[in-house]
Amino acid sequence: MTQVHPTALVDPKAQLDASVSVGPYTVIGPHVRVGAGTTIGAHCVIEGRTTIGRDNRIFQFSSLGAVPQDKKYAGEPTELVIGDRNVIREFCTFNLGVPGAGGVTRVGNDNWIMAYTHIAHDCCVDDHTTLANNTTLAGHVHLADWVTIGGLTGIHQFVSVGAHAMVGFASAVSQDVPPFMLVDGNPLAVRGFNVVGLRRRDFSAPRLAVVKQMHRLLYRQGKTLEEARAGIAALAAETPEAAADVALMEQFLATSTRGIAR
Numbered sequence: 001m002t003q004v005h006p007t008a009l010v011d012p013k014a015q016l017d018a019s020v021s022v023g024p025y026t027v028i029g030p031h032v033r034v035g036a037g038t039t040i041g042a043h044c045v046i047e048g049r050t051t052i053g054r055d056n057r058i059f060q061f062s063s064l065g066a067v068p069q070d071k072k073y074a075g076e077p078t079e080l081v082i083g084d085r086n087v088i089r090e091f092c093t094f095n096l097g098v099p100g101a102g103g104v105t106r107v108g109n110d111n112w113i114m115a116y117t118h119i120a121h122d123c124c125v126d127d128h129t130t131l132a133n134n135t136t137l138a139g140h141v142h143l144a145d146w147v148t149i150g151g152l153t154g155i156h157q158f159v160s161v162g163a164h165a166m167v168g169f170a171s172a173v174s175q176d177v178p179p180f181m182l183v184d185g186n187p188l189a190v191r192g193f194n195v196v197g198l199r200r201r202d203f204s205a206p207r208l209a210v211v212k213q214m215h216r217l218l219y220r221q222g223k224t225l226e227e228a229r230a231g232i233a234a235l236a237a238e239t240p241e242a243a244a245d246v247a248l249m250e251q252f253l254a255t256s257t258r259g260i261a262r
Contacts, residue, residue, distance in 0.1 A: 048096045053084040061091045068095040068121035083109040094119040162252045166194040176256040179248050180211045188261050190219050210235050210242035
């Protein structure tokens with residue numbers, strides 16, 4: 001049987017796997033689905049059309065699936081979808097999506113999400129990210145795989161942060177951050193590339209060299225963005241081992257909508 005504390009209020013229509021644990025005074029609404037092995041702490045509220053996968057650990061006082069903080073929202077059946085093996089610490093707030101923009105807020109797998117993090121409507125947080133305390137994502141933000149966000153950082157709506165990028169403490173992010181880069185500050189500045197993070201993920205020396213060269217082309221040689229993109233494209237032929245890294249950067253630059261942090 002599902003382990004539900006007697007003081008918790010779980011709607012009979014909610015779908016909880018038999019191995020789910022629910023702490024004291026938690027409230028779970030009728031459209032909520034929770035997968036095997038997930039634990040939900042005390043005093044949480046999980047509502048709306050919220051789907052939570054397997055083996056997540058949700059700490060006390062989190063609010064998941066509340067209506068979006070968007071004045072245009074009028075009660076439409078939008079969603080929050082959370083994957084597997086995420087750690088969601090105290091006082092986190094994840095909102096439902098809004099119509100007209102997909103209507104789904106998504107959190108992937110294996111993310112480490114620290115206290116007081118806010119994930120607004122229609123955000124997409126991919127896999128293996130780390131969001132430190134008081135990270136705030138406005139609507140439609142996209143964080144790609146392995147992104148790290150420092151504490152007390154705010155990210156503007158519609159901003160994308162590329163894979164393996166790191167944003168430092170107390171930053172204001174209003175433009176897209178390319179993959180692999182290391183940025184911080186207010187106003188935001190590019191400080192280098194995320195060499196420590198890439199080494200921890202076993203990037204080889206040739207791949208690190210190519211990432212370093214992409215950083216130089218974008219930020220250290222006085223090139224226009226188009227000139228830098230042309231130089232980046234040539235790197236794949238020079239170092240086939242890093243072709244996927246070059247392709248990742250090329251795609252990001254080609255699809256950026258807010259302009260990249262420079």
